[in-house]
Amino acid sequence: MYKFNFSPGPTLVRENVRLARAKSVTNPDIDVDFVYYYKSVCNKFNKIINSTGDTYILSGEAILGLEAACATLTEPGDRVLVIDNGVYGHFFKDFVEIYGGDTVLFTTDYKTGVNLKELDDFLKEDSNFKYATLVHCDTPTGVINDLDGICNLLKKYGILSVVDSVSGMVGEKVDFDGSKIDIIIGGTQKAISAQPGLTIVSISKDAKKAFKERKVPVGSFYANLMIWEHYLEEEYFPYTLPASDIMSLEVAIDNILEEGLQTVIDRHAKLAEAVRESLKAYGLKLYLDDCFSNTVTAITLPNGLKATDISHYILKKYNVLLATSLDTFRDKILRIGHMGENARFATIFYIMSLLDEAFKYLGYETDKNLRDLFLENYK
Ligand SMILES: *Cc1c(COP(=O)(O)O)cnc(C)c1O
Numbered sequence: 382m383y384k385f386n387f388s389p390g391p392t393l394v395r396e397n398v399r400l401a402r403a404k405s406v407t408n409p410d411i412d413v414d415f416v417y418y419y420k421s422v423c424n425k426f427n428k429i430i431n432s433t434g435d436t437y438i439l440s441g442e443a444i445l446g447l448e449a450a451c452a453t454l455t456e457p458g459d460r461v462l463v464i465d466n467g468v469y470g471h472f473f474k475d476f477v478e479i480y481g482g483d484t485v486l487f488t489t490d491y492k493t494g495v496n497l498k499e500l501d502d503f504l505k506e507d508s509n510f511k512y513a514t515l516v517h518c519d520t521p522t523g524v525i526n527d528l529d530g531i532c533n534l535l536k537k538y539g540i541l542s543v544v545d546s547v548s549g550m551v552g553e554k555v556d557f558d559g560s561k562i563d564i565i566i567g568g569t570q571k572a573i574s575a576q577p578g579l580t581i582v583s584i585s586k587d588a589k590k591a592f593k594e595r596k597v598p599v600g601s602f603y604a605n606l607m608i609w610e611h612y613l614e615e616e617y618f619p620y621t622l623p624a625s626d627i628m629s630l631e632v633a634i635d636n637i638l639e640e641g642l643q644t645v646i647d648r649h650a651k652l653a654e655a656v657r658e659s660l661k662a663y664g665l666k667l668y669l670d671d672c673f674s675n676t677v678t679a680i681t682l683p684n685g686l687k688a689t690d691i692s693h694y695i696l697k698k699y700n701v702l703l704a705t706s707l708d709t710f711r712d713k714i715l716r717i718g719h720m721g722e723n724a725r726f727a728t729i730f731y732i733m734s735l736l737d738e739a740f741k742y743l744g745y746e747t748d749k750n751l752r753d754l755f756l757e758n759y760k
Contacts, residue, residue, distance in 0.1 A: 384696075388704040389520055389677040389718025391465045391570035391577050394633075397438050398575050398724040401632040415624065416616045422631045423739060426581055429634065429642060430550055430565060436583040436631065437609045440623050443547045443568025443742050445604065446580030448476050448566045452604040454461040454588070455614035456597045457481030461555035462510040462540065466495055466526070467519025468708050469545055477514065480600060480643070485510070491522055494672030499528045504538050512563070517549030518674040520571075521707040523716065525674035536561040541588055547571055551637060552676035552720045558736055563588040569626070572649075572676055574721030575633035578626045582606065612741040647725035649724045651759070656717055656729060659754035663737075664747055668714055676720035679706065681713060686743055688715040694739045699737060730755060 386393065394567040408417045423436040439445055453460065454478055465471045465488040474484050489495055495515070513535050518525050528549075531541045546555055550565075551572035557565055563585040570577035584606060593606050599605040606620040637645055639674055653675035657667060660680055668679035682688050688705035689712055706714035717736075719729055723730050730752065737751035 383487075383700070385699070385701045387703050387718060387728060388725055389523075389571075389716050389720060389723075390568075391720035392572070392574045392718065392720055393728070394574055394576055395636060395722055396631050398625060398633045398636065399627040401527070402576070402625040404625070406628070409618065410623045413616050416613065419618075419622065419627060420613055422627055422634070422643045423581075425631065425634045425638065426567075427557075428582065429637060430546075430555040430557045430567075431559065431582060432565070432587045434557060434584040435589065435610070436581065436585040437606070438622075438627060439576075439580050439582055440620065440626070441603070442570070443566060443580045444546075445716075446547075446566035446568070446582045447473065447545055448479075449601075449604040449606050450566060450582065451476035451482070451514070452480050452601045453592055453599055453606040454541065454543065454564070455480035455482040456595055458483055458486060459511040460509055461499075462487055462513035463555060464495055464500070464513055464515040464526075464531070465489070466491055466493070467516055467524055467640070468521040468710075469519050469547075470514075470516045473514035473516075473543075473545070491524070492668065492670045494524055495531060496527045497527065497534060500531065501534060501667065504534070508538040508540060510540045512543055514543045515545070517544055517546035517555070518553060518676055520548040520677055521679070521710055521716075522668050522714070523674045523677040523679045524669055525549065525672050528562065529556065529701070532560045532562045541591060543704045548676055548720060549674065551642075551645060552724065553674060554646055557583055557585075559584075569630055572721040572724075573630070573637070574723075575630045575635050576626070577628055578623065615660075646675075649720065652724050652726065652729050653678065654721050655755055655759040657753060658758040659733065662754045662758070663740075663749050663751045668710075676724075678717045678719065679710075680717070682715060683745065686740075686745065687712045690743055691715055691736070692737045694742060695735050699735055701732075703732070703735075726759065750755050
């Protein structure tokens with residue numbers, strides 16, 4: 382059964398990316414050419430995030446990347462700062478603790494980005510952390526954090542950074558080297574717009590040094606990033622890689638590089654701005670006060686309306702999937718995903734038309750039309 386998927390990830394996948402998976406594949410374990418092919422895809426990915434770090438594509442969805450970063454850095458008793466201004470931000474606590482880390486939460490208002498000065502004041506009192514975790518775009522609310530400011534600040538205090546940019550990168554600028562990020566994690570199914578299944582991690586020299594200084598071995602094989610270190614010299618991978626997934630990821634990266642990374646980022650910004658402005662003009666409230674990501678917009682539902690009612694109406698009548706939110710926000714927040722291949726005028730125009738109908742059908746009173754407002758604001 383075909384459904385139009387307009388959720389904030391997994392996103393739409395272009396035909397050339399889908400078809401790449403249908404090609405015949407080599408044996409990635411014994412074909413040395415594949416090792417160099419894999420390396421070339423990692424190098425292409427590095428252009429997207431401006432990284433000169435060690436980059437690996439792991440066989441597993443983005444959650445594997447998050448867990449692997451924590452597994453490989455954490456030794457029992459290590460103090461870890463969990464920067465928490467969203468659902469995924471808080472989620473890191475579990476990964477750190479599974480591997481024996483001692484977490485301290487820096488929890489701030491979920492309606493805005495992390496305030497640099499508040500973080501600096503906090504660190505002035507206590508900066509004895511091996512690393513800190515943070516989220517670039519926390520997708521359930523769409524809040525964007527200032528990666529550059531936060532990671533540079535952490536580095537000043539000698540704290541390594543682990544960044545979940547799964548729903549940020551490509552839709553928002555990432556400068557891995559310039560922002561002095563130590564480990565960044567991405568996933569194929571968000572703004573990269575390939576199918577779910579792979580996670581990509583990039584690792585700085587400082588993070589690698591911390592891996593090497595461990596006294597206790599990593600309590601995992603699959604989530605141990607150190608097993609990748611010598612694959613190129615040894616021309617051998619730790620496990621059989623999903624060659625088809627990697628070939629389709631390469632095409633997705635090529636699509637981005639061919640359009641031009643900056644053009645892609647600008648496309649996200651222009652559509653996101655028009656979405657936000659038209660929703661406000663329609664009388665709806667955005668969940669956030671500020672720090673809006675250009676990859677997803679969260680709307681707080683007016684009294685009496687449930688996010689799930691809107692999404693069910695649109696699914697039933699048009700076979701279109703829209704997302705509500707996670708956790709405690711499920712009924713309260715409706716999300717418009719505008720990342721990757723979803724961030725196209727026609728797609729968003731269609732979503733706005735459907736939302737206008739659904740809101741009115743469910744009793745929202747207005748004499749405005751959301752689709753017209755979107756057109757007016759798309760400049
Ligand atoms: C999508 C996403 C992930 C991966 O989580 P899944 O729910 O398994 O898709 C991790 N972090 C963020 C911020 C995400 O948006």
